[in-house]
Amino acid sequence: MSPRVESSGGNEKQNRKCSASTKSHSSTRQSPVGEKKMSAMQEISPHVRNMKQLQYAVLAKRASRIKEELRQGVRKPFKELIEVCWGDPHRGGVKPLTFVQQVLAGCVYPQLVDSDKLPVDVRQRAELLLKGCAGGSVGSYTATRGIPEIVHRISEFITSRDGGAPSHPENIYISPGSQWSLMNVLNVLVDGEASPRTGVLTPRPCYLSSNLSMVGLGAVTVPYDLCEERGWELRVEELHGALESAKGVCRPVALYVINPGNPTGHVQSRESMQEVIRFVSEKRLFLLADEVYQDCVYGEQSEFLSYKRVLMEMGPPLSDTVELASFHSASKGFMGECGLRGGYVELVNLDPAVMKCIYKLFSTDSCAPVLGQFALDLLAKPPQPGDPSYPLYREETQHIRSMLVRNVKRVFEVVNGLPGLCCQPVEGGAFAFPRLHLPPEAIQRAEEMGMQPDVFYCTRLLEEAGVFVSPGCEYEPKKGTYHFRFCIMVPEEVMEELLRRLSSFHTQFMKDFS
Amino acid sequence: MSPRVESSGGNEKQNRKCSASTKSHSSTRQSPVGEKKMSAMQEISPHVRNMKQLQYAVLAKRASRIKEELRQGVRKPFKELIEVCWGDPHRGGVKPLTFVQQVLAGCVYPQLVDSDKLPVDVRQRAELLLKGCAGGSVGSYTATRGIPEIVHRISEFITSRDGGAPSHPENIYISPGSQWSLMNVLNVLVDGEASPRTGVLTPRPCYLSSNLSMVGLGAVTVPYDLCEERGWELRVEELHGALESAKGVCRPVALYVINPGNPTGHVQSRESMQEVIRFVSEKRLFLLADEVYQDCVYGEQSEFLSYKRVLMEMGPPLSDTVELASFHSASKGFMGECGLRGGYVELVNLDPAVMKCIYKLFSTDSCAPVLGQFALDLLAKPPQPGDPSYPLYREETQHIRSMLVRNVKRVFEVVNGLPGLCCQPVEGGAFAFPRLHLPPEAIQRAEEMGMQPDVFYCTRLLEEAGVFVSPGCEYEPKKGTYHFRFCIMVPEEVMEELLRRLSSFHTQFMKDFS
Known part of the structure; x- marks a missing residue:
């Protein structure tokens, strides 16, 4: 069996090779004062050095x-x-959605809001959004978590998406893309100094940025195979196998799933998700659910169900105890506004002390881009039947x-x-x-x-x-x-x-x- | 003398207290299945735990x-x-600048570009900016470093600001605010596992987010006092003192300066900057220059000079060897577009292997918000005399x-x-x-x-x-x-x-x- 665990910790040989080759490189690059630079390759953070080049x-x-x-x-x-x-x-x-373009234009240049260039519901929405901004400007910082009114609308969106399972604004954080939220949550979970190292179970194949971020933080990624022959299904035996493979290498603290799958295109069934939830509960793992493609489901037999919903519908004790972070974004789906950089995470069942740490981390960066936050608002509450913008x-x-x-x-x-x-x-x-x-x-x-x-x-x-x-x-x-x-x-x-x-x-x- | 070095490493007592109090907290919080949660406070990253609550x-x-x-x-x-x-x-x-509002409106809703609502130079600028976006949309991802045309205009801006000292686009990275760039550079410099720990010399008083970010990465901040009685001057004796105080505690790798000062409002003189440059060269420290308030200088005797310029004008060997990262932002200055989240870093004299690592780190987050990038473009090249938008x-x-x-x-x-x-x-x-x-x-x-x-x-x-x-x-x-x-x-x-x-x-x- 080939080693499953691939990471910094498991790859000492390559590390040594990497440092060695750079050492010789930097020693041939003496500066005019005869001193090598401070930050030659061998002196930089090994976690970063271990990140793979894309x-x-x-x-x-x-x-x-x-x-x-x-x-x-x-x-x-x-x-x-x-x-x-x-x-x-x-x-x-x-093509970008016209409604999104128009609302954002009205927000960045409020004089347009008085103009008849824009439909009335667009103008109303732009006014509403600007009311949530300090000084009525998209150029102001917002609260750490995001503009309260938008966070509130996102929680309403989640509640309605999940068949009424309640979502609380204080558990939601908006960030510049969902990847940033993932990083902040991981930052709290991953102890870069721990011995044995902190492990995160990740799918194989897996969207690489996430894996890279984990390695950059000093985590060991422990891959679990998705079953290609069965349409890239996630099988719980593979999770057990992965956990087994981590023994003696790292201490796994979290399981990362991507549903709908990237790159696989698989959509998980409720039964599969229930198995995953039971697994993380039994093994006391934190569940990280990347659900940014939730709007894009095409299979006739497929339906998107959020981990939050499935968890809540499983009832206590699981619904009160399994710790879950669910990620979503304005970049994906029909809106496809990648460049605005708006994503969010909803945190479920977290220890209040851990929530405090997550707040601290989010607050070191002032806030998510305001227009990315607006895009999330439009995602959470698109035009409704009867609105002038609805038909288009x-x-x-x-x-x-x-x-x-x-x-x-x-x-x-x-x-x-x-x-x-x-x-x-x-x-x-x-x-x-x-x-x-x-x-x-x-x-x-x-x-x-x-x-x-x-x-x-x-x-x-x-x-x-x-x-x-x-x-x-x-x-x-x-x-x-x-x-x-x-x-x-x-x-x-x-x-x-x-x-x-x-x-x-x-x-x-x-x-x-x- | 009171201990100068304040950080995780230097504050074991408080750490223990923190874990202990949370331990008892979490043990009283048994879940219905009788198991404590995976991520109780004592199990999360000590770097994050050590971050102070604002x-x-x-x-x-x-x-x-x-x-x-x-x-x-x-x-x-x-x-x-x-x-x-x-x-x-x-x-x-x-008030936000009208030119900025108009250009951004034209960019998010390109149909406006054909409208007579906007001055001709605004429309031309919006068209030019959209040409740099894939699919002509602000909703597309950009290159990791930022939109090449914008990065290029930033390098022209720097060259002209610095009296002709050349700036190279390949040394510039745009990010969602300058703090993010600082984090990425620090991430490469700070080894969270190192023993002794990595140290960063930081001013006292200091803008706190930066300090927090450093502690969050596992660095030890080594404060050097600014001299309040002399208008918060940076005195090189204090730098020597700080370095001395770090002995036996950490291994300092970088010096962080903020000019113009935050919170102090001090603007450094050329002589003071030259002293700092000689100091970092002698002590082989990486120089991190936070220069986000460069447009805001009011003192009749004061002038903003960038560290890059002063360094280049000092000539070789210093100008070829001192490693410098200079940060700037669209949030500060007269534009004040904090909510758009656009900042950049220029890296000078870095080892190519280190540059590669920095590229890897920036590429884990897809790109900076496109509208923040546009704001930087408008900062780098505002309306010129003769342009219709210039008078306003x-x-x-x-x-x-x-x-x-x-x-x-x-x-x-x-x-x-x-x-x-x-x-x-x-x-x-x-x-x-x-x-x-x-x-x-x-x-x-x-x-x-x-x-x-x-x-x-x-x-x-x-x-x-x-x-x-x-x-x-x-x-x-x-x-x-x-x-x-x-x-x-x-x-x-x-x-x-x-x-x-x-x-x-x-x-x-x-x-x-x-």
């Missing part, structure tokens, strides 16, 4: 260069790059929804029709994560070039077909399996072009290496 | 209650609260400038005319930080009430006069000295009312306790 950063550089070449008129087999590496709907060509809002969101449903269907059809490619059904989220069965020749060639096989594939896909996807190794899947991830939140015509280019590239690639 | 948070709660009471018509000796606790110009009543822009900024110059003068006159109060000249920044010479009776009464003497004073000022300032103990000044801090960025009429209330409150307070 592969996509390397591909992103290459992608920029290709775009520049296209601008300069260099001839390529494609006229435009298709960038589906990120979960960034507006980048992919999805409904039309735009329905359009995005049907586009996604169609894209998911087309991806499944086309990708699974290609030899050596296999994609599980995408039930939710923003990504497809097909598996690549690469010919041994391709793997060998990649190794000769010092690349991971999936990076090799993605690099060629980028260079030859102008499609920028991210290699599966970013998400640390099971050893010996290769994948790539791409965003499905693109207009239908872009998706068709993407599938056309992928098909023709892939067919040629398989021919070249067989 | 006093102003307690006062802020009281301030909210007073505002609520005023709304409900409860009779008080004042009709409105004056909130000058934060450095938040718009909250204080300073100039009028608005001149108005703020003359308001500040007048406020600073009035604060000095009035505060220094009161017995038991003494304020050093405010040469720059957003705050006055007068010293309170409290009568022994007041100190005794505060102690009886279990409050720090300055918290006692500020609480009464809030309750009795409706003026919300922050107590000096937040900034950890020299032991046995008492101060309070208030923001001077308020309209002149607000400042007059504040000074009127302060004078009458203070006179009565001194009478009551003499």
